[in-house]
Amino acid sequence: MDDLIAAAAAVRENAHAPYSNFKVGAALRTRDGQVFAGCNVENVAFPEGTCAEAGAIAAMCAAGAREIVAVAVIADSPAPVPCCGGCRQKIAEFAGADVPVMMATTSGARRQVTVAELLPGAFDAGFMK
Template identity: 45%
Template sequence: MSNVKQSENLIELAKNAMSKAYVPYSHFQVGAAILTKSGKFYSGCNVENAAYPEGTCAEAGAIASMVLDGETQIKDIYVIGHGDALVTPCGGCRQKIREFSSADTMIHICGAQGVRKTLSMEALLPFSFGPENLKQ
């Protein structure tokens, strides 16, 4: 599959996930789709909770699905939301993505028109703390 076709598929997967978001309080839908290093796809949507802010972000849902299937290496992650501003991962999700990333992991910030901005993990979370910091 070409990189363009793969990107289009991941954007559609993220859009579909976003359409299923459970957001009765903020009404702010977010979807995420992951491509792993082994070529598998996973997606997630944000899920709010009446005990605000005990919800789950779209990125966290996609990562949980990935880990449940035995995968641990994100190659690319696509995050999509509505609005004029870029919908980037929150601070907690940046760290969650970092846990399963490498130097070549790319984060694609999307809107209705497709990819709006692509960042490396280092650009998204510079000077990050990761699993290698705990190795002695």
Template identity: 50%
Template sequence: MDALFEAASVARQNAYAPYSRFKVAASIRTPSGSIYSGVNVESASFPVGTCAEAGAIAAMVLAGERQISEILIVGEGDALVTPCGACRQRIFEFAGGGDPRIHVAGPGGVRTSFSLHLLLPHAFGPDLMPP
């Protein structure tokens, strides 16, 4: 958990959030033990920006990995910064049939953890696609 938090905390410094000033980072651990990070990237042309979770998933896929064991999201403020609906679906896509833990953190550390199935019950995924 410490390695995920450290990776996300370091990454968050490079988030591009000139409009909201709300920097978010995510770090993913895969079954191999590798960690991949991403940050939110805003655009003046709303809503063209990307979420931190999407960036971390893209980095994981670029490295040739396809499964998330756990993910940690770190943001600012007192509220829990949980993945948006689109990112919950993205995480489900790469869950590999499992139920990865989603850890939510603030600058001071992890605040809580959820199972993906709790955050996205009855999800639509690849196993429901016709052959």
């Protein structure tokens, strides 16, 4: 997970957060070992911005990958910041219930959970049959 935290921390510096000043970076790993990163991008027409996790997932999909095996998210916060509800569902679209999600702070605090712990009772394609 250290490499994912480093990738998330690096891309966090590119976040566009002039309104909240709350920069977030995310990185994910696919089954074949590729790493994709994203940062939050705010928009004055709130809530039209995008989350860091959504950016990393979009980059993964644009590259043709579809399976997440690990996720890391980092922010400058007092405690490791969890993904928002929408991003929890986005992650669950491409990750199994046991996939680790590492939440970190820029000061070094970390907390790891699984996708299932992050989003219990996730809505999935099985409900659409």
